[in-house]
Amino acid sequence: MVSKDEKTNVQVLKDLIKKFVKERDWEKFHHPKELATCLSIEASELLEVFLWKDKEPLEETKKNEKIMSKIREELADVFICALNLANRLDLDVSEIVEEKLKIAKEKYPVELARGNAKKYTELKEK
Ligand SMILES: [Mg+2]
Structure with missing residues (x-):
């Protein structure tokens, strides 16, 4: 099975995020400082998924639908913040x-x- 990653380049994702932000007229709020802060907060939310839990074997984590759902959500937030920051700074x-x-x-x-x-x-x- 071909993953979406194999057929989607970074620019496609950057353009989706740029469109999302533009449609909402949010550029004015997206100073790099705010986006870097957002990135740090989302990374912390990802860490929170593991907080107070024992370090379980990787395959156990991957089988845990509840944890994987939260990881997917927070990791997506991290990527969105990072790509949004890259967009704002033309990186x-x-x-x-x-x-x-x-x-x-x-x-x-x-x-x-x-x-x-x-x-x-x-x-x-x-
Ligand atoms: Mg989040």
Whole structure:
């Protein structure tokens, strides 16, 4: 089965969000500070899904319809806020993500980072 992700590019999503905002005349409220705040709040709402719960195996989480429904909802909010912020600042999401991954690859070379969760500043230490 082909997922929607496989046939939808980032610009399609950015355009859907831009249209949604424009139809409601909400651009005037969407200063980057407000959108960054919104992004942080939505990320916190995503975290709240896991609050006070034991860390269960991934497959158990994926089978839990109630939790997955909440995760879907809050993760969508995170993406919407992030893409809305990118729209407002005329940022090319693909470009900035690729740039950041390039930096991360330099900070976390596979030969040093593979299989461990050390911060890059501690990678060269044994
Ligand atoms: Mg939310």
